[in-house]
Amino acid sequence: MTEDNRNNVLQCEIIETRREMSLSDLCEVCTVTSERIVQLVDEGLVDPVGREPAEWRFSGRSVTRVVVAERLSRDLRLNAAGAALVLDLLDEVTQLRQRLLRLEETDES
Amino acid sequence: MEFKDYYKVMGVERDAAQDEIKRAYRKLARKYHPDVSKESDAEQRFKEVGEAYAVLKDPEKRAAYDQLGADWKKGQDFQPPPNWDQGFEFHGGDATGRGAEEFSDFFETLFGRGDFRGGFTRADHRSSAARGEDTFAKIVVDLEDSYRGATRGVTLKHTEIGDDGRPTLRERTLNVKIPKGVRPGQHIRLAKQGSVGVGGGASGDLLLEIAFRQHPKFLVEGKDVYLNLRVAPWEAELGASVKMSTPTGDVDLTIPRHSKTGQKLRLKGRGLPGKEPGDFYAVLQIALPRAETDDEKAAYREFASSFDFDPRRDKEG
Numbered sequence: 447m448t449e450d451n452r453n454n455v456l457q458c459e460i461i462e463t464r465r466e467m468s469l470s471d472l473c474e475v476c477t478v479t480s481e482r483i484v485q486l487v488d489e490g491l492v493d494p495v496g497r498e499p500a501e502w503r504f505s506g507r508s509v510t511r512v513v514v515a516e517r518l519s520r521d522l523r524l525n526a527a528g529a530a531l532v533l534d535l536l537d538e539v540t541q542l543r544q545r546l547l548r549l550e551e552t553d554e555s
Numbered sequence: 556m557e558f559k560d561y562y563k564v565m566g567v568e569r570d571a572a573q574d575e576i577k578r579a580y581r582k583l584a585r586k587y588h589p590d591v592s593k594e595s596d597a598e599q600r601f602k603e604v605g606e607a608y609a610v611l612k613d614p615e616k617r618a619a620y621d622q623l624g625a626d627w628k629k630g631q632d633f634q635p636p637p638n639w640d641q642g643f644e645f646h647g648g649d650a651t652g653r654g655a656e657e658f659s660d661f662f663e664t665l666f667g668r669g670d671f672r673g674g675f676t677r678a679d680h681r682s683s684a685a686r687g688e689d690t691f692a693k694i695v696v697d698l699e700d701s702y703r704g705a706t707r708g709v710t711l712k713h714t715e716i717g718d719d720g721r722p723t724l725r726e727r728t729l730n731v732k733i734p735k736g737v738r739p740g741q742h743i744r745l746a747k748q749g750s751v752g753v754g755g756g757a758s759g760d761l762l763l764e765i766a767f768r769q770h771p772k773f774l775v776e777g778k779d780v781y782l783n784l785r786v787a788p789w790e791a792e793l794g795a796s797v798k799m800s801t802p803t804g805d806v807d808l809t810i811p812r813h814s815k816t817g818q819k820l821r822l823k824g825r826g827l828p829g830k831e832p833g834d835f836y837a838v839l840q841i842a843l844p845r846a847e848t849d850d851e852k853a854a855y856r857e858f859a860s861s862f863d864f865d866p867r868r869d870k871e872g
Binding site for chain 1: 581584585588590591601688689706729730731732734736737738740741742743744745746748760762763774775776777781783829830838
């Protein structure tokens, strides 16, 4: 079945560049508990600005980090520290892949 | 309905020990996890492996599956023998394991539909009026879409449990405004386009991960954009002004004297747009003309005799 919404153009926002979020915003967007977020902050998986949880402000990038960390924890039974390591390595791999692609292109020309 | 060879999916023998199956599963789950894997069919493989493991990890289900016999081949048309599961008692509930996606018809015919949660979506345990789950998808856009902003039709497939309780595949096309400055790997959020809420709860959001289609000329690294620019040896050495294409149109680029291969010339702020825009880089590649005619060969010889130049002298020391 096809549902066609072609006539409405849906507006959207880029999560990563979105304005800073409070702890409860982040919990709501990621559907996780605040206890879980506190745990992830303790592991440095997300890094809010501010001292107290009530003052914490998270960047938009935190959303995808939390969501992917939750999937990794569930599917691969990683703890928060393991998920944090995987996320950091994935960022690095992405950067290296893009650079490799560019340099390989250079070799061919 | 196609027969599924769960042992083959897991890469184990039919007489594999439970421990062996567990180890095989862990390994394959890491290999094909869609957040980690770069295999193009990772998500599909991850689901297959999850389904195979749901059967083989459970001694009851495994025994029932085994008595179908070893003669079935993958993809063969399959009908379960009558009363095939007689004498087997399945303990339902969590039978499908955590994070189970909707399983294949083959699985459901044999073991029924468990209490499926959305697999590659977030869990939401709140009861009564619950907000629908956020759903995820990937879309591919062109580099130019990020420079200019664009509206793109995006067709998404999703499974819905119909009134008869069977999952049906639905397709919907959304017209999505691709925001200017979006970068590969970023996510855009479409409010209320995710799963429908339960009991009057609000719908979840749809999150689209952005990938760029490979561009024939330009390469993207983070927010910066690169072009490998071919220049003649005399342009590189004597300096020149050359025409260069950029995603926003042609520009005249000044090649400084004594330029080298690999040297980067930066156009500040001409990368992907945004509050902090990226830069555009031309990476110089010195291209040598082929000497075919006598005149051309003579030109190279004259070139050689004009210089006291040994390219190995400095490099090899």
